[in-house]
Amino acid sequence: MSVIGDLLLAPDVRPFAIAAAIMVTLGGIELVSMLVGFSISELFGKEVAAEGDNHGTLEGLFLWVNAGHLPLLILLILVLGYFSIIGFVTQAFAHGIGLPVPAWVAALVALVWSLPLTRVTSRKIARIIPRDESYAVEETDFVGHIGEVTVGPLDHGLPGRVRLKDVFGNWHTVPARAGPDSEALPVGASVQLVDRDAKSFVAIAAPADLREQRRSSNRA
Template sequence: MTLLEAHNLPFAGAAILLVFIALAQVIGMGDIFEGADADIDLDVDYELADPTAASGFGAALLSVFGIGRVPFLIWLSVLLFAFTVIGWFGQQTLVSAVGAPLPAWLAAIAAGAAALPVTGMLTRPLARLLPQDETSAVGLDSLVRRDAEIQMGSATAGSPARSKVIDRHGHPHFVMVEPNDPEATLEQGETVMLVRREGETFFGVQYENPMLSL
């Protein structure tokens, strides 16, 4: 029984997509996926790192499925591989045992449900093998609720100033910051807390960080 039979078409499609992803990486077309990789992986990584960003059940579910442990493209490749193998093997087993496979749509649902936890199991050792810098990048939203130092000029409503903020990995980022209070002015050298983001502009509030007085 091959992947090209009608009841195996979902698994054939997954295998073709997996081959396409591999070829795209080899011939340098990986940038096609780069934006999705960064947005999905980094946002999920932030949710797992920040207990206030996701509910306990949601964070536990993401962890079981392995989401956020490795870059999204690797996670997707593992999922496609697990889905293909589980689905094809399951159909072959049914044909041997009862003489007929499941309909393609039902087999796809069953294989997908089984592939998710299997993917979670497989990504755990992969996460330990990957270099740390593979997951050290952060999404812009993860900079919210962090301190930023006004670097150049004064920031007023509608006139942001260049500021430096350190992410959770200790890496500096230079962003444009306006005061969250339209009547306030943020002076050069002042440290503010970033409270929200609109596009590329962050909004900060003045406060006294107790760590700065130590």
Template sequence: MTDVLLSPANFWFSIALIAVFFVFILELISTVFGVSLVGLGDDFAEVDGEGFLNTSLANWLNINKVPFLIFLIVLLTFFGLSGLIINGVTVSLFNVSLPASASVPLALIVALLVTARAASIISRFLPSVESSAVNSDDFIGSVAEITIGRASRGNPAEAKFTDHYSQPHFVLVEPFEEEELFAQGERVILVKKNQHSWLATRYQ
């Protein structure tokens, strides 16, 4: 098995699977310290105010239905597995692996098709998660509860709130005031949206 993963023909596919493994380890470690990585990357594709998450391609891929990091992990996983399977089949049938110039694009196409379907299925089991596709102005004034971590200015923590459609959302929040701290379990009011988090004030 190690020989297969380390072979030059499977280099990019092995890299993809190794990346998934390291993200999994980082998530475990960060959870121990009261932080979650799941919300990271949701603003990754924003360009000049027009997010990639709003495009027809993104809608077809179902990127806007799950957190970006989850979508990326699923994509890398299927890319790696598809590439290994493709090379395994060609070696079994023709005793030779496809060149990377052929196997990588083919595995990527397969991975995108499968990931689009998988994201749609995964989204049914996840609460609605705020992303660039959501009109964040609608959330100003919402009351959220700190669920993971301790928030300070420049160090956001994860918080959860429910919108007027009774759909839960998870966001990263930090205090509006420089010296304020929010502990896990505290309730805050969302005041202003930054690029990657919300500024909030303490709920009285």
């Protein structure tokens, strides 16, 4: 184990080991926060977007890697992941052929390749992950809709998450708690959003006829 540790902390791969450690830490924190019904990525802003035509260099770079379609934290995890993987592979190849590469050169190569790879990956992820908001609807429009509990159970404590489809067919995930007179609603349960307060939606078990209507809508 000490040999592996020494290898990962060797000067020529240290930047990539640090990047990998940060990526794992951020991913772990995000996973734990989602399990308790709160996404830490919301603290960093759901999206990074620059308006207008006169973008600065950094803003233009964010737009190029598709930052406007993913939360900043997820985008950062992708960049760190590709940076560390490419860096390790570059140094492994260099050592394999007997031509050690300075850490700063390998880091530059890894950065150059990680950005276009992040752009491609982020575009694919943005098509499949649910979005909390959409330019086409307001969150208040979700009251009365039927959804499915994805992070829960929903009770009267910390909010869980409910996945639902808007009138345009776009999927969303929203924070929700069980109504004051409702029992805990487990993961996978069909629920109806009946109200919204400052922190989350209020949900109850969906009536049977509305559950069937939702199934028909999803199949369509």
